Amino acid sequence: MAPSFGWWAKETHRGTPVIVKMENPYWSISEMSPDDGDDYGVDVGGGGKGEEFAGARPRKGGRGKNAKQITWVLLLKAHRAAGCLTSLASAFFGLASVVRRRVASGRTDSDAVSSPPEESPVLRTRFYSFIKLFLWLSVALLGVEVVAYFKGWHLGAPQLRGFVFPTSFVVRDLFDLVYSGWIHFRADYVAPLLQFLADACVVLFLIQSADRLILCLGCFWIRFKRIKPMPKTTKPGAGGSEDLESGGEDFPMVLVQIPMCNEREVYQQSITAVCNLDWPRSNLLVQVLDDSDDPTTQVLIKEEVEKWQQNGVRIVYRHRVIRDGYKAGNLKSAMNCSYVKDYEFVAIFDADFQPQPDFLKRTVPHFKDNEEVGLVQARWSFVNKDENLLTRLQNVNLCFHFEVEQQVNGVFINFFGFNGTAGVWRIKALEDAGGWLERTTVEDMDIAVRAHLQGWKFIFLNDVECQCELPESFEAYRKQQHRWHSGPMQLFRLCLPDIIRSKIGFWKKANLIFLFFLLRKLILPFYSFTLFCIILPMTMFVPEAEIPAWVVCYIPATMSFLNILPAPRSFPFIVPYLLFENTMSVTKFNAMISGLFQLGSAYEWVVTKKSGRSSEGDLLQLIEKEPKQQRSGSAPNLDAIAKEEAKPKKGRKKHNRIYRKELALAFLLLTASARSLLSAQGIHFYFLLFQGISFLLVGLDLIGEQIE
Numbered sequence: 001m002a003p004s005f006g007w008w009a010k011e012t013h014r015g016t017p018v019i020v021k022m023e024n025p026y027w028s029i030s031e032m033s034p035d036d037g038d039d040y041g042v043d044v045g046g047g048g049k050g051e052e053f054a055g056a057r058p059r060k061g062g063r064g065k066n067a068k069q070i071t072w073v074l075l076l077k078a079h080r081a082a083g084c085l086t087s088l089a090s091a092f093f094g095l096a097s098v099v100r101r102r103v104a105s106g107r108t109d110s111d112a113v114s115s116p117p118e119e120s121p122v123l124r125t126r127f128y129s130f131i132k133l134f135l136w137l138s139v140a141l142l143g144v145e146v147v148a149y150f151k152g153w154h155l156g157a158p159q160l161r162g163f164v165f166p167t168s169f170v171v172r173d174l175f176d177l178v179y180s181g182w183i184h185f186r187a188d189y190v191a192p193l194l195q196f197l198a199d200a201c202v203v204l205f206l207i208q209s210a211d212r213l214i215l216c217l218g219c220f221w222i223r224f225k226r227i228k229p230m231p232k233t234t235k236p237g238a239g240g241s242e243d244l245e246s247g248g249e250d251f252p253m254v255l256v257q258i259p260m261c262n263e264r265e266v267y268q269q270s271i272t273a274v275c276n277l278d279w280p281r282s283n284l285l286v287q288v289l290d291d292s293d294d295p296t297t298q299v300l301i302k303e304e305v306e307k308w309q310q311n312g313v314r315i316v317y318r319h320r321v322i323r324d325g326y327k328a329g330n331l332k333s334a335m336n337c338s339y340v341k342d343y344e345f346v347a348i349f350d351a352d353f354q355p356q357p358d359f360l361k362r363t364v365p366h367f368k369d370n371e372e373v374g375l376v377q378a379r380w381s382f383v384n385k386d387e388n389l390l391t392r393l394q395n396v397n398l399c400f401h402f403e404v405e406q407q408v409n410g411v412f413i414n415f416f417g418f419n420g421t422a423g424v425w426r427i428k429a430l431e432d433a434g435g436w437l438e439r440t441t442v443e444d445m446d447i448a449v450r451a452h453l454q455g456w457k458f459i460f461l462n463d464v465e466c467q468c469e470l471p472e473s474f475e476a477y478r479k480q481q482h483r484w485h486s487g488p489m490q491l492f493r494l495c496l497p498d499i500i501r502s503k504i505g506f507w508k509k510a511n512l513i514f515l516f517f518l519l520r521k522l523i524l525p526f527y528s529f530t531l532f533c534i535i536l537p538m539t540m541f542v543p544e545a546e547i548p549a550w551v552v553c554y555i556p557a558t559m560s561f562l563n564i565l566p567a568p569r570s571f572p573f574i575v576p577y578l579l580f581e582n583t584m585s586v587t588k589f590n591a592m593i594s595g596l597f598q599l600g601s602a603y604e605w606v607v608t609k610k611s612g613r614s615s616e617g618d619l620l621q622l623i624e625k626e627p628k629q630q631r632s633g634s635a636p637n638l639d640a641i642a643k644e645e646a647k648p649k650k651g652r653k654k655h656n657r658i659y660r661k662e663l664a665l666a667f668l669l670l671t672a673s674a675r676s677l678l679s680a681q682g683i684h685f686y687f688l689l690f691q692g693i694s695f696l697l698v699g700l701d702l703i704g705e706q707i708e
Contacts, residue, residue: 127590131664134534138671141541148179149678191544194535198547201531204523205551209559211519216562218408227411229459231365251283252367254360255343255427259330260301261291263351266469267301273354275313278361285343286315289330291323325438327420328446332436335427343427350421352469354383362464363424374429374456375448377406378422378464389573390477390704391470393580396563396570398470403462403566410460413511415452420444422466429456439494442487449495449512453502471608474704475657480608481584482591488521489595525592528585533665537672537688540679549683579694580703586661656706662699666692 221227256274260267274286286308290301298319305317320333331348334340345364349355355378363376379402385395409416420443430436433450440446448458471477499512536552539545560578564570570577593599669692676685697703 127593128661128664131661131668134538135664135668135671138537138541138668138675142671142675144179144182145541145675145678147175151175153179186542187544191542194538194542195545198531198535198539198545201527201535202547202551204527205531205555208519208524208527209555211515212559212562215404215408216565218412219404219566222407222411228463229366229410229461232369251280252345252364253283253343254279254285254364254424255340255346256284256286257289257331257334257346257348258287258351259289259291259327259334259348260351261327261330262294262297263292264294264297264300266352267297268304269354270349270351271301271304271308271315273356274349275308275311275315276357277355277359278357281312281314284314284360285339286313287334287337288315288317289334290317290319291326291330292319293323326441326443328436328438328443331443332438335430335435340427345424346427346430347424348421349466350468353380353421354467355422356466359464359466360424363461366459366461367424367426372455372457373459374426374432374451375418375458376424377410377416377419377458377460378466379403379406379460379462380419380422381465381467382470383467384469384472387470387472388704389576390474391472392570392573393577394470394477396567396573396577397581399567399570400563400565402460406460407462410458413508414457414459415508415511416448416458416460417516418444418448418458422468426456429454432456440487440490441483442491445488446491446495449491450498452508452512453498453504455504472705474698474701476608477704478587478659481587482594485521485525485588485591486595488517489592490598492517492521493596493598522592522596525585525588528582529589532582532691533585533669536684537668540672540675540684540688543679547684552687553683575690576694579691580698582691583662583694583698586665590661656701658701659699662695666695666699668692669695 256277258270258274260270263270271286271288277284288301288305290298292298292301302317302319305315308315318334320330323329325332335346340346345367347355347360347363359378363378366376367373380398382391382395382398385391406416406419429451430447432454433447433456435447436443437446452458471480496513499509502509531547531551536547539547556578557574560574560581564574564577669688673685673688673692676688
């Protein structure tokens with residue numbers, strides 16, 4: 001008896017089940033023919049010659065297929081479709097479950113304990129209230145437009161221009177009267193103002209895009225001509241810098257500073273990397289500038305310093321009693337030490353930076369016989385760039401910043417903003433600039449601008465890398481970006497008179513004022529937020545004012561393509577990168593306004609949280625190169641802090657934050673996308689939809705790691 005093949009079989013299945021494996025499940029149904037009604041042969045080769053089932057009659061001609069086989073294939077395809085739908089449903093419910101848990105356990109950004117105490121709650125929520133106003137306005141307008149649509153008032157933008165009600169028009173009800181008045185009002189008063197703002201933002205957008213394009217062309221020219229900063233040499237015919245291995249007298253005196261504050265996760269790896277720098281120990285002094293207020297962290301760092309001292313490294317530990325001025329105050333205090341006058345250069349590394357052993361040998365020679373050079377800056381590389389989506393997107397941004405912005409500015413105008421770490425300063429240049437000042441939260445940019453005004457030149461080395469960490473949680477990244485975008489506006493207010501009075505050339509002044517500060521620090525966050533987050537959604541409710549599709553899609557896509565070129569492995573993330581950059585415009589715009597008008601949050605300083613767990617491979621590599629006596633002395637002595645660790649501690653749970661501004665903008669954009677459906681604006685709809693979803697994900701803190 002032939003076995004039955006499914007629930008449609010007439011006979012009850014009693015034998016051994018048969019499993020049929022199809023090599024090509026995508027063969028067309030049109031290849032089947034209902035020739036032999038009882039033929040159970042199946043062509044498993046996509047129309048070729050297949051094998052017959054056990055117990056079935058041989059096929060006549062080898063290609064007989066019946067209606068049962070058609071049903072069987074349809075059921076297979078239905079099963080495949082059902083499996084796809086099931087996986088999509090499972091993913092949707094999984095995402096919904098994550099959202100529900102995060103909303104239940106999340107904390108809003110309004111209860112952040114890091115806000116300055118002098119900042120009033122009203123001032124802190126003013127920007128959020130501004131966004132909520134547009135949200136409620138858009139919801140109300142959407143309700144009106146939906147009612148008007150079903151009543152037949154679905155006029156597009158071309159029909160609304162110059163629209164005049166006919167004399168025979170009869171108002172049927174109150175809604176028709178109100179809506180007709182609203183059309184005339186928005187056409188006469190709202191649309192011109194909105195169109196003017198949109199055109200102004202588009203002009204700024206085009207100017208900034210042109211600047212970005214010019215920078216990329218400059219980078220391509222550097223690549224094409226293979227332009228690379230080379231140290232000068234005093235030896236005729238020498239191919240590079242003077243041989244630094246010739247003796248200790250050829251090595252200048254270098255001071256290395258490691259400022260840190262409660263950097264318990266990364267202090268050991270940074271100290272280890274610096275103490276392994278390939279430089280004569282007699283010509284090198286390491287300052288560990290610890291601003292920690294945690295007693296346990298202080299003990300750990302101090303013991304680490306003492307162990308390296310026992311191994312012959314010239315390293316000192318400094319802890320300030322009065323911790324004023326954050327990092328700038330810490331560096332200023334260290335430079336006031338009497339022994340600093342014996343050193344010619346100072347290298348600065350933040351606590352999570354791990355320079356390679358040859359870092360000084362590749363940077364310091366650029367100062368030799370070039371007395372105009374005040375700073376040599378190395379680029380950053382990241383040990384955790386593939387940790388999550390957030391770190392991948394940050395890597396795209398920073399790769400463009402270093403390889404394009406810093407390199408082009410360094411090659412063509414010998415000026416760029418100091419990155420605060422992984423750089424070597426000529427101490428005389430620091431003194432000429434007035435030293436470190438605590439007046440802004442971007443002390444690195446401050447000292448660079450003042451040194452540039454004194455005529456000092458900067459060199460950027462794109463081929464010298466220093467490893468560090470990227471923030472892995474959105475909360476840490478958001479606070480870092482707030483400081484990086486509020487500080488330049490503080491500095492611009494303070495430095496503008498000095499720039500105008502300085503003796504540098506006119507074009508250098510113009511570059512500082514219009515490109516360095518206004519275009520890249522003020523205009524960029526301004527138009528990103530106002531154009532794409534406020535004006536574009538509002539044009540959906542005022543269709544008389546329009547933003548062209550090339551502004552919404554084509555130019556942003558081109559700029560994102562250019563931004564991602566220095567990180568080619570990140571091309572699969574080009575769309576998330578574009579959406580995420582627009583999402584971050586809220587934080588950057590808020591920070592820019594705070595710094596420009598000296599609001600309370602402008603002086604907020606939060607140390608970026610580090611994990612330290614991504615650099616274990618690099619540490620092990622360094623430890624393997626150390627002598628045995630150094631390896632034994634670099635491990636932390638846990639006995640010294642046993643009492644502290646034995647004390648009962650409160651449990652610390654990871655949690656996420658719910659960001660109200662991002663959520664409000666998410667609903668604003670989604671409301672505008674719903675309105676765009678009524679006008680059949682395709683590309684605007686898709687942009688608003690996906691941008692609204694990205695705001696929603698960020699607002700619920702579904703990107704990056706959770707924080708403790």
